[in-house]
Amino acid sequence: MLAVLPALIAISVFSVGSWTVSGSQSILDPATTSVPHLQQDDAHDTSVISPVPYRALTPLLDTPWTAKVGTLPWPQHPRPLLYRENWQTLNGIWTYQPAFSSTELPNPPALPLAREVLIPSCIESALSGIMANGVTYMWFGTTFTIPSDWPTGQRILLNFEAVDYEATVFVNGAQVGFNRGGYFRFTVDVTDNVNPNGENSLLVFVFDPTDSSPYHIPNGKQTRSPSHIFYTPCTGIWQPVWLESAPPNHITSMDFSADMEGTVTTTIHSSAGGSDPVEVTVLDQDGSVVSTQDAVSDESFTFAVPSPKLWSPDSPTLYNVTVKMGADAVSSYTGFRTISSGKVNGVQRPLLNGKFVFQFGTLDQGYWPDGIYLPPTLEAMVYDLGLLKGLGMNMVRKHIKVEPDLFYQACDRLGLLVIQDMPCMPATVSMETSPPDASEQAEFQRQIEILVNEHKSYPSIVTWVIYNEGWGQLKETYYPEFPIATRIRELDPTRLIDATTGWFDHGAGDFSDNHHYAEPQCGTPFNSLPSSPYDPSRIGLQGEFGGIGHIPEAKNLWPVQAAIDTINQTYEINSDLDSYNYRAHVLLDLLREQVARFACSGAVWTQTTDVEGEVNGLVTYDRRFVRVDATQWKADIQAIYAAANARA
Ligand SMILES: *[C@@H]1O[C@H](CO)[C@@H](O)[C@H](O)[C@H]1NC(C)=O
Numbered sequence: 001m002l003a004v005l006p007a008l009i010a011i012s013v014f015s016v017g018s019w020t021v022s023g024s025q026s027i028l029d030p031a032t033t034s035v036p037h038l039q040q041d042d043a044h045d046t047s048v049i050s051p052v053p054y055r056a057l058t059p060l061l062d063t064p065w066t067a068k069v070g071t072l073p074w075p076q077h078p079r080p081l082l083y084r085e086n087w088q089t090l091n092g093i094w095t096y097q098p099a100f101s102s103t104e105l106p107n108p109p110a111l112p113l114a115r116e117v118l119i120p121s122c123i124e125s126a127l128s129g130i131m132a133n134g135v136t137y138m139w140f141g142t143t144f145t146i147p148s149d150w151p152t153g154q155r156i157l158l159n160f161e162a163v164d165y166e167a168t169v170f171v172n173g174a175q176v177g178f179n180r181g182g183y184f185r186f187t188v189d190v191t192d193n194v195n196p197n198g199e200n201s202l203l204v205f206v207f208d209p210t211d212s213s214p215y216h217i218p219n220g221k222q223t224r225s226p227s228h229i230f231y232t233p234c235t236g237i238w239q240p241v242w243l244e245s246a247p248p249n250h251i252t253s254m255d256f257s258a259d260m261e262g263t264v265t266t267t268i269h270s271s272a273g274g275s276d277p278v279e280v281t282v283l284d285q286d287g288s289v290v291s292t293q294d295a296v297s298d299e300s301f302t303f304a305v306p307s308p309k310l311w312s313p314d315s316p317t318l319y320n321v322t323v324k325m326g327a328d329a330v331s332s333y334t335g336f337r338t339i340s341s342g343k344v345n346g347v348q349r350p351l352l353n354g355k356f357v358f359q360f361g362t363l364d365q366g367y368w369p370d371g372i373y374l375p376p377t378l379e380a381m382v383y384d385l386g387l388l389k390g391l392g393m394n395m396v397r398k399h400i401k402v403e404p405d406l407f408y409q410a411c412d413r414l415g416l417l418v419i420q421d422m423p424c425m426p427a428t429v430s431m432e433t434s435p436p437d438a439s440e441q442a443e444f445q446r447q448i449e450i451l452v453n454e455h456k457s458y459p460s461i462v463t464w465v466i467y468n469e470g471w472g473q474l475k476e477t478y479y480p481e482f483p484i485a486t487r488i489r490e491l492d493p494t495r496l497i498d499a500t501t502g503w504f505d506h507g508a509g510d511f512s513d514n515h516h517y518a519e520p521q522c523g524t525p526f527n528s529l530p531s532s533p534y535d536p537s538r539i540g541l542q543g544e545f546g547g548i549g550h551i552p553e554a555k556n557l558w559p560v561q562a563a564i565d566t567i568n569q570t571y572e573i574n575s576d577l578d579s580y581n582y583r584a585h586v587l588l589d590l591l592r593e594q595v596a597r598f599a600c601s602g603a604v605w606t607q608t609t610d611v612e613g614e615v616n617g618l619v620t621y622d623r624r625f626v627r628v629d630a631t632q633w634k635a636d637i638q639a640i641y642a643a644a645n646a647r648a
C-alpha cells in the first residue's frame, strides 16, 4: 500500500480523501526518495479541498525546451493521418491523486482531485508537477465543455493518444471506456454521456503494473529500479487527449499504401462498418488534383496516380489526400515508395524503390530528462531527428518505444527511414524462470497488431521489429516470432520484418541481424556469441554497434547516484572528445570495410542521446552538449554509402 503513494515535493501536508500524508521532502532522486509517512485523518474534513496548484518542478536535468512547455503542452493536432476540422485539445491542467487499489474503480471520486497535474505527462516527470515514483493505481480528472459552434446531431469522440498502462474512462459518472496498452490510441464515443450545453466531468482511472509481480506487460525500457540500460518508467496519460465532432457515420481510420508504380491501396474504415460511398482525392505539392477515385468504405481498393514523384530520404515527397464519406470529410497524406528485399550482385539487400539503399542511423530511445517518455515539445522531438539528418543519416531505429504520431510525420517530412520496434515485455525477468504466460503472450501479440495497424500508413516506416535481444522472447517450447511475422505480413505486406534484432535468431523474418559492441560484425562470416552467424538468405543488418562513451561535465549528467554508478558499464569510455571522435572514426571505417567486403546492408549506431546513466549519445541527455565532430562524421557516413553504392 505504501508503495502506491507519490513522493511529495515541498509540501508538508496534503489530503487525499480521508487520508493525510505528512512529511516534507526535497526530491533529489525520485528512484530512491522514501515514501512519506501516512496516517489516518481522524478529523475527516468534508469540505471541498482545493487542489495543490500546478507548478513545473525542477527536473534533475533540464533541456533547452523545458521552460517553453507552459501549461498547454502539445497543442498541435495529434493525428496527422486523419484530420477533421472540428477538434479541441483537452491538454492542460487536470487534477490527480493516487489510489490504493482497483477496488476504488467502481466509485470515482469527486472533482477536483488532490493536486493539479499537467496533461499529457508521465507522473514521474518534473513537467507533470508530480514527480511521483512507484504509483500503481491513480485517478486523473478534468472538466470540459463542448464548443458551442460545433454542429448539432454529430457524434462527440473523446481521443486518448496513449495512456500507460490501463485506462478506465468515466464521463459524468458513467463508465464509458477501457483500454489496455501503454502506447496506442483509443477513442470513446461519448455523445450519449455528455451535456452539450454545460460542464462535463472526465475521470480516468489508471493502473500501471510496471515491475509488479506477476505482470509481464510490454513496456520497453521502463523500470521502477533504473540502472544502466533501463530507465525511469512512465505512468499515466502521457500523450494528448482531445475531442472531436464527427457525423454519425464517420471515418474511424484509413489505410494508405502508395508504391513506386503509382498504385495506391486503400481501405477507409467507417464507424457503421457498411459499404458506404467514399471519394478519395490525391493532391500534388502544388495542391493540384492528380487523382480522384470513387469506392466504398470498409473494403480494400486500388487506384493509380500517374508518374508520381517518389518518396525517399533524399527526396521526401508527400502527397496530400482528402477523403469524403457522406457528411464526413477528412484529410491525410501519403508518399509513393516501395520497400522490398532482393538480390543485388548476389547479395540479399533491402530495396527502396527497387534500389539498394544502405540504411544508416541511430538507436533512438526517445527519453528526456524533463519529460521522461514525452518530449517536452514538438520542436525538441524534431531537434533529435534533425541532428541525425544533419549528419547525413537516413534512418532511425525507434527502440522498444512508440512515439506520438507527430514523430512519424516528422520522419516522413524530413526523409528518415524508420525501423520500428515493438516495445518488449520486461528484459529483466528471466525467461527461464518467469516467462510470459499464454494470456500475456496473446496480449503482446494483440498489441503488436495494433502497432502495425495504427502506423502502417506512415511512408517513413520501412521495417517492423518483433523482438530485441531475446527480451520477452519465448524460445523453450516454440518460436513465437514465426507466427507473429506471418500475422504482420497479413496486416502489412508492404514492409520488411526484423523478427529478432540481436541474439536468438531462428530464421524468421527478412533480416539476419547482429548486435555487437563496439566493433560491427555486419553481414560478416565471423560472429561473436550469442549472436547467430550471418545467414546469406536474408539481409545482413547491424542492429546495434558503437555505444562508445564519454563522461560529460556534471552539468550535463543525470544526477542520480544509481545511474552514475553504472556509467562504467558503458562498453567503452573515452576520456576526451578527440579520442571519442577518433574511436567513432575507426568504428565507422570498420563498418565501411565490412560493407565493401561482406554482406552488410544497414547499421544502427548506439545511440542518439545519453539516457540517464548511459553516456554514449551523439549528444548529452540534456541535448546541450554535442559530442560528434560533424565534419568527420559526415565524411565517414558518406564513405559508407559510397562503399554500398559500389556494390549495387
Ligand atoms: C497539405 O496539407 C497540409 C495540412 O492540411 C497543409 O498545411 C499543406 O498546405 C497542404 N499542402 C498542399 C500543397 O496543399
Ligand SMILES: *[C@@H]1O[C@H](CO)[C@@H](O)[C@H](O)[C@H]1NC(C)=O
Residues within 6 Å of the ligand: 564, 565, 566, 567, 568
Ligand atoms: C569508473 O571508472 C573510473 C576509471 O576506472 C574510476 O575512476 C571511477 O571511479 C569509476 N566510477 C565508478 C562510479 O565506479
